[in-house]
Amino acid sequence: MKQGDTIEIRWHGRGGQGAVTSADLTAMSAIHEGKFAQAFPSFGPERRGAPVLAFNRISAEHPIRVRSGVVKPDIVVVLDPGLVTLINVVDGLKPGGCLIVNSTRSIEDLQGEFSGDWTLAVVDASSIARELLRVNIVNTTMLGAMIKTAGAIKMDSLTEPLEEKFGARAKANLEACHKAFDTTVIGKITVGGQKKVRTFAVAKQPTWSELLVGCAVTDVGSTKRFCTGDWKSQHPVWDDKKCIKCGICSLFCPEFCINQQKDGYFRSNDFYCKGCGICAQECWTQAIKMVEEA
Ligand code: SF4
Ligand code: SF4
Structure with a gap:
């Protein structure tokens, strides 16, 4: 990522998957590095399982005064594989930005979903989380993929925030993070690919x-x-x-x-x-x- 500017990150997840925790840990790590950072969520009145958003802003140089949601992110992280075809996760993603997806699909397969000048990274975070954390909550695992792909924060900076947040479970979360870092596959998306958007037929309702x-x-x-x-x-x-x-x-x-x-x-x-x-x-x-x- 280009250093010096404010880096904006948008996390896509479902209620209960920990997207908000991912954003919190990212901000805490950035602050640990001496940077300025924000983390905040956005969700409606829906319940567990509903699509939710969380945002980060990180600046190495100046305090951040903008408080609105991130609409033109440098980095998009998708915690739930199903969201790729459910909503437009790349909405507003800046040219040259990074899209990081939790998926069992190959990078070649996912490349066909998008059209734009972006870096695409894929990691099977769900399997890593199940193996190392015994639960399919991929928030910390996806941090490893994000660090490898976009480098918005450093891996070392995560240790303290993870210990603060997870206590005895920090070690396993850090392991998951490292495993994701090692196994994330990085490629490119080019302009002209075919994006498939899933649509739903809703029955006509009576007047x-x-x-x-x-x-x-x-x-x-x-x-x-x-x-x-x-x-x-x-x-x-x-x-x-x-x-x-x-x-x-x-x-x-x-x-x-x-x-x-x-x-x-x-x-x-x-x-x-x-x-x-x-x-x-x-x-x-x-x-x-x-x-x-x-
Ligand atoms: S059928 Fe309608 S009201 Fe009943 S649980 Fe489902 S969504 Fe809620
Ligand atoms: S139709 Fe009436 S009685 Fe039957 S389940 Fe619905 S609310 Fe209950």
Whole structure:
């Protein structure tokens, strides 16, 4: 990376994967090096599993007064492989910038997803984290890939922040970081590649005049943009013996993904149910139970 300017980093992850911790550790390491640094997250009201962002700004020379989210990053780090085809992770990435992805896919395969003048780095961080940390949380592992590819901070600077944050678990996290550093594959993306963007078909929703009971629906939740079913950690299960087919659950579902079946009972669409549990709370006969995902 070019030294002297402020380096801006955008972390893409899902709620619970530790993108915010990655940004925190990066800033703490930079400060440990005597630099100025910021770390802050950005997420909406969604829950565990939803796409989240975290940001860093690092400057070796001057305090950072900008407080807004990073829209033109020098470095983009993607913690969840599924996000590559779900959202435009390279949005605003500066020419000559770095895109670092956790994926089991080969670098040649991933190169075809993007078009731009960027460095692309790939590491199988999930396998490293499972092996060394016994859990698929890749935040510290991806730091190793980021350090190797973009050098925004030094590996040595990480030790103290990791010990402060993880205590006895710091050693394993540092090992994961080093393993990612050693195994990250770095290549180039060139202009002209074909970016594949995943799109979702959302069923046409009824207008207010087509609804069976009096209710106006202004819009569905985030189902138009995301396959929200990807991020649920629990799902509703119906007990038809208790259900009186009133349809209240379907009216309260923020994703508008509960439909009446031919037999008159209601069910959710698992592709779009995000497991918020509102339907179970609103069902007045307790016919819905939320069950943890297997
Ligand atoms: S709110 Fe409860 S009783 Fe009414 S349709 Fe839904 S599940 Fe059945
Ligand atoms: S848990 Fe119920 S209310 Fe929430 S998204 Fe799923 S079906 Fe809709």
